[in-house]
Amino acid sequence: MSSPAAPHDQSAYQVRLEWGVDGLARLAPSDVVVVVDVLRFSSTVTRAVERGESVALDASARAVSINGAVVAAHAAAGGSATVLLGSLRNAAAVARAVMAVQVERGARTSIAVIACGELASSEHGAPLRFAVEDHLGAGAVVDALSDLGIDHSSPDAAVAGEGFRSLRGAVRHLLTASGSGRELDARGRRDEVLAAAAVDAASVVPVLRDGTFVAF
Structure with a gap:
C-alpha cells in the first residue's frame, strides 16, 4: 500500500509553486523545474543567452544573485528534472x-515553478524574504502555461497566476517601486529593473545542461 501524499507536496497537481530551496524540497519531484529570480x-x-552567450552555474553566476543560482543548483542535483x-x-x-x-516525453509533465525570493543576508541559511517581483514572475509563467492548456494548477500556483493576470498592466510600476527595484535603482541599475519588467520581451529560455545555461 502506497504512503499518502504529504499535505504540502502539491503532488495532486501538474503545475506547482513554492519558494526557495526549502520549497523545492517540500514539493514532490517534478519533471520540469522553472527557477524564477526576476531581480536579477x-x-x-536570459539576456546573456539572448546574446548567444552561455553562462556557467559557478561563482560568477552566483555573484549575480546567490539565491537564484543556489535554487538552480539544487534543482539540478535533485534528479533528472529539466531546469529552466x-x-x-x-x-x-x-x-x-x-x-x-x-x-517529447509523450506523457503528462509535472512542473515546479520556484520563486526564489530574497535572502535577508548573504549568509548561508539566512531567512527568505518574500519578493513581489518573483511572485509576479512565477505568476506570469503559470498564466502562460494556462494559455497553452497546462492549467491543472495547485492553489499556490493558481493564486500567483491570477495575481499576475490582474496586475499585468502595472508590472513596470510594481517592479520599480518594490524593495528590490528601489535597491537596484539606488545602485544605478534602474535600466536592469526596467528590462526585467518587459513582459515577454524575450523568446529565449535558458536551460541548465552540464552545469551551464544555454538556449533551450
Missing part, C-alpha cells in the same frame, strides 16, 4: 518550452 538572476542570464530559468521577460517562451518537453 533569471533576467540577467523563467522571468517576466520570457514567461510565454518558458511555457512553450515546457510544452515541447511534454510532447
Whole structure:
C-alpha cells in the first residue's frame, strides 16, 4: 500500500509553486523545474543567452544573485528534472518550452515553478524574504502555461497566476517601486529593473545542461 501524499507536496497537481530551496524540497519531484529570480538572476542570464552567450552555474553566476543560482543548483542535483530559468521577460517562451518537453516525453509533465525570493543576508541559511517581483514572475509563467492548456494548477500556483493576470498592466510600476527595484535603482541599475519588467520581451529560455545555461 502506497504512503499518502504529504499535505504540502502539491503532488495532486501538474503545475506547482513554492519558494526557495526549502520549497523545492517540500514539493514532490517534478519533471520540469522553472527557477524564477526576476531581480536579477533569471533576467540577467536570459539576456546573456539572448546574446548567444552561455553562462556557467559557478561563482560568477552566483555573484549575480546567490539565491537564484543556489535554487538552480539544487534543482539540478535533485534528479533528472529539466531546469529552466523563467522571468517576466520570457514567461510565454518558458511555457512553450515546457510544452515541447511534454510532447517529447509523450506523457503528462509535472512542473515546479520556484520563486526564489530574497535572502535577508548573504549568509548561508539566512531567512527568505518574500519578493513581489518573483511572485509576479512565477505568476506570469503559470498564466502562460494556462494559455497553452497546462492549467491543472495547485492553489499556490493558481493564486500567483491570477495575481499576475490582474496586475499585468502595472508590472513596470510594481517592479520599480518594490524593495528590490528601489535597491537596484539606488545602485544605478534602474535600466536592469526596467528590462526585467518587459513582459515577454524575450523568446529565449535558458536551460541548465552540464552545469551551464544555454538556449533551450
